[in-house]
Amino acid sequence: MDYIGRFAPTPSGSLHIGSLLTAVASFLDARAHGGQWLVRMEDLDPPREVAGAADEILHTLEAFALHWDGAVIYQSRRHHTYRAALEDLYAQGLIYACTCSRKRIQSHGTKGADGTVYDVHCRHQAFRQPENLGKTPAYRIIVPDQTIAFHDALVGDYAQNLARDIGDFVLLRADGLWAYQLAVVVDDAAQGITHIVRGQDLLISTPRQIYLQGCLNAPTPHYAHLPLLTNRHGQKWSKQTRAAPLDLNRKTSLLRQVLTYLHLPAPIPDGDCAELLQWATLHWDLHHLPRTAINTENTLGTDISS
Ligand code: GLU
Numbered sequence: 001m002d003y004i005g006r007f008a009p010t011p012s013g014s015l016h017i018g019s020l021l022t023a024v025a026s027f028l029d030a031r032a033h034g035g036q037w038l039v040r041m042e043d044l045d046p047p048r049e050v051a052g053a054a055d056e057i058l059h060t061l062e063a064f065a066l067h068w069d070g071a072v073i074y075q076s077r078r079h080h081t082y083r084a085a086l087e088d089l090y091a092q093g094l095i096y097a098c099t100c101s102r103k104r105i106q107s108h109g110t111k112g113a114d115g116t117v118y119d120v121h122c123r124h125q126a127f128r129q130p131e132n133l134g135k136t137p138a139y140r141i142i143v144p145d146q147t148i149a150f151h152d153a154l155v156g157d158y159a160q161n162l163a164r165d166i167g168d169f170v171l172l173r174a175d176g177l178w179a180y181q182l183a184v185v186v187d188d189a190a191q192g193i194t195h196i197v198r199g200q201d202l203l204i205s206t207p208r209q210i211y212l213q214g215c216l217n218a219p220t221p222h223y224a225h226l227p228l229l230t231n232r233h234g235q236k237w238s239k240q241t242r243a244a245p246l247d248l249n250r251k252t253s254l255l256r257q258v259l260t261y262l263h264l265p266a267p268i269p270d271g272d273c274a275e276l277l278q279w280a281t282l283h284w285d286l287h288h289l290p291r292t293a294i295n296t297e298n299t300l301g302t303d304i305s306s
C-alpha cells in the first residue's frame with residue numbers, strides 16, 4: 001500500500017508526553033505499513049511561537065530516533081499556497097468577507113459544537129472590495145446544510161452538519177493569519193498524505209477539513225484520532241496544563257511509558273529508542289490501541305508533570 005503519514009506539531013513550545021504519544025503513534029502506523037512519515041511545522045501564528053521551538057522539536061524527534069522522511073515543511077513559508085486555495089474557493093462563490101465584531105458574532109450566533117455558529121450576516125459581501133468595507137475583513141467559507149460523515153479507524157463513525165454545528169468558518173482572519181483548517185487541508189494535499197493519525201481533540205475539526213478537501217478537489221485521507229493523554233484532573237496534557245518538556249536524559253523510559261499507553265509494553269529491557277521503535281513497529285496494531293482517554297496518573301501511579 002502507498003502510505004504517507006505525518007506529524008504536524010505547532011512550535012508554541014517544547015514537545016511533551018502528549019505530543020510524543022502522537023508522534024510515536026503516527027510514526028509506528030506509517031512504518032508498520034512500510035510507509036513514509038513526514039514532519040510539518042505548523043508555524044502559522046507568530047505571536048504564539050517560541051523562538052527556537054521548531055528546531056528544538058526536530059532535535060527531540062531525532063533524539064527519540066523518530067527519523068522522518070524528506071524535508072520538513074514550514075507553513076510560515078507557504079502563504080502563497082493558502083492564498084491560491086482561497087482564490088480558488090472564491091472563484092467558486094464560496095468565500096465572503098466578514099466585518100462583524102466579535103461582540104456581534106457572539107450576540108447573534110447560536111451555540112455550536114466548536115464555539116459560536118455565525119449567523120451568516122455578511123454572506124452578501126463580495127470578496128475583493130475590502131476598501132469599501134471600512135475595515136479589514138476576515139474571510140469565511142459558506143458551508144452546506146448537509147451531514148458530513150466519515151469512519152475513523154479508532155473512534156468509529158463520526159458526523160457533523162456543518163451549517164448547524166459549525167457555521168460558515170473563517171479561513172483568513174482579519175489580522176492576516178491563515179486558519180489552521182485551510183492550511184492543514186492544503187498541506188495534507190500538497191504532501192500527498194494518505195493517513196492522518198492525530199489527537200482526538202482534532203476530531204471536531206475533521207468534517208470541516210473533509211468539506212474543504214471536497215471543495216479543493218483534494219482526496220480525503222484515512223483518519224485515526226488517538227485517545228488523549230490526560231492529567232489527574234482529566235485534562236488534556238498540553239502547554240496550558242503545564243505538561244513538562246521531555247527530559248532527554250530519560251528518553252528510553254519516556255518512550256517505554258508512551259508505548260505502554262499504546263498497549264505495547266516493550267519486553268526488551270536494554271533497548272535504546274531505535275530498538276524500542278523497531279520492536280513496536282513489528283507489533284503495531286492500530287486496533288489494539290486504547291479507545292478512551294489515557295490518564296497518566298492511573299497508568300503510572302505518579303503524575304509525570306510534577
Ligand atoms: N498542529 C496541530 C497541533 O499541534 C496538529 C494538526 C494536525 O495534526 O492536523 O495540534
Ligand code: ZN
Nearest residue numbers: 098099100122
Ligand atoms: Zn460578518
